[in-house]
Amino acid sequence: MTDHVVPRRDRFGAQDVLTEAVRGLPGRPGRLLLAVLTVTLGVGSLVATLGFAQTGAHQVAARFDAFASTRLVAAPAKNIQDDHDLAVMPWDSDERALRLNGVVAAGLICELDSKTMVIKAVPLNDPEAIPLAPPAVVAVTPGLFSVVDASLVEGTFINAFHQENAELVAVLGANAATTLGITRVDNQPAIFINNFSLTVIGILDTASYHPELQDAVIIPLSSARNWFGLGTAGQLDLDISLGAGDLVASQLPTMLNPNDPSGYAITKPVAASVIRSQLSGDVDALFLGFGLIALVIGSLTTAAITSLAVMERRGEIGLRRALGATRGQIGAQFLTETGIIGLLGGLLGAAGGVLVVVGVCAANSWTPILDVRITVAATLLGLVAGTTAGVLPAIKAARTEPATTLQAGT
């Protein structure tokens, strides 16, 4: 028979499949455009959503960066073995720090053990009252409010007078005020901690970097030391000039204890890179889901369009089979065609997604952030989506019987 072996170079190989697929696509430009468009929209939305997610995360992280670059925290270093403090923060740490060049503001902060404290807004015990979790009690020096850019709903901050005289006053975090039922301070309300009456002088609105203050009763550090037995000064927070971080960090331990400066740990309060990656990861996962849904819809549409194409091209399929094409060669051609559609859609979608991200960022004066690997991956994803979409139509085409399809015209 025909059992002669056709040399590989003369067989209908991968290159021929590719050539026939490329030649076959422009024959129906409207359908090609529609199929490419669906994949383009899927990939484009994927790239754009990821771009917005990354850009948004960067915007948030950038704010943390700006904040963190002017903040330092000093605290006693810990013994690695028993976790004990290696040094003690002097009670006047904030005043010492302010003597250093580059320190704009300084404040001590220390949380008291409120588990053993009784905190309430009225002196009477109401046996029918619903027990509430007591707010935390935090002791600060006046400078801390400046360090954390705190603002008030009303009233005033703890000031030097309160600190010097160990006054029994308190500033309430907004949530703590709600818990204690205090909504105004002009009538000088009192709260009770261990039967000590403290006058509420202010309600805190915001405190960046120490958001836990929203839930706390804030009292002067000296008051905590005098009346509530505070034994240590906690940690020192510093607001420093931009670029002064290294200098202050190197000088501060000596200023705190010239005899043993090694007992202190100086750190930046916020690890912006960690926040960025965490934030980006959370947002990415959310938007990735939306993008993938769009891509799946695009793939299904491509599959539907290609299935229609198989029906329309039954005559051509029959002809190719009559000319000697195997089922595999027919299937490969259709699969390649949808793969090319997917690749085109992927390329256009990635480019379009980048343009959308850049355009929106330009309009909002943001810095567009988009990992270049996403655009490459999205393009390849388009190829995969297109090829996957072609599997069923390709099988359908390969199974088409030439004897019946040749009745149709091409």
Place this chain on the structure above:
Amino acid sequence: MSSAPPVAQLRHVVRVFAGTPPVLAVNDVSLRVEAGDYLAIMGVSGSGKSTLLNLLGLLDRPTSGSYELGGVDSTTLGERQRCQLRGTMLGFVFQSFHLLPDRTVLENVLLGMAYSGVERSMRMRRAQQALAQVSMTHRAGFHPTTLSGGERQRVAIARALAARPKILLADEPTGNLDQNTSDEIMDVIGELRDHGLTLVVVTHDQQVAARADRIVAMRDGRIDTEGVFAPVLDVHHD
């Protein structure tokens, strides 16, 4: 009957299409096609002539019986081998031409060799020779949509010839053509026979069939009459 081995031979071939009830399209047909034969298959619609051509063209498998093509029992072959046999041994001409409208005439003819294993370096020369054979060289760069019906069928014949098949199977090759054009196309096909090509033509046109050396008349899936033109005509005039 010649003593030389036939180029194609059907033995007791049956083709039943599944359904309710099943359709017996070809019923115990035995047919011998010699090299250089010019055979016409005639019959009314539903007589089984197109099914017989599909079986001869390896486009369909018989339900039972055997079919030897080029000395090979095709009923024992796998799909891939059948495709190879079809691509190398057989050429097809269809009533509706089956030209790809987005390809030029030359590209359509080249497509005829894509699956048949013709050496790549030979393809362009063979395509041009085939076009010359059907007097269509001057239309090589045209698209089929710009050609007349007769010209399209010439291109389809050139596409079949380019792969140098042993048998040319033509299914109603003049079915879409007027009388003058039909005569021209049959002249072209007749010339191929003169060059030694084996021809099998399915037609209901008696004038087309009259050009064949041998005519097989189908009725109800069986070969009703086999012979030269005149007796067959009588049969169909019953």
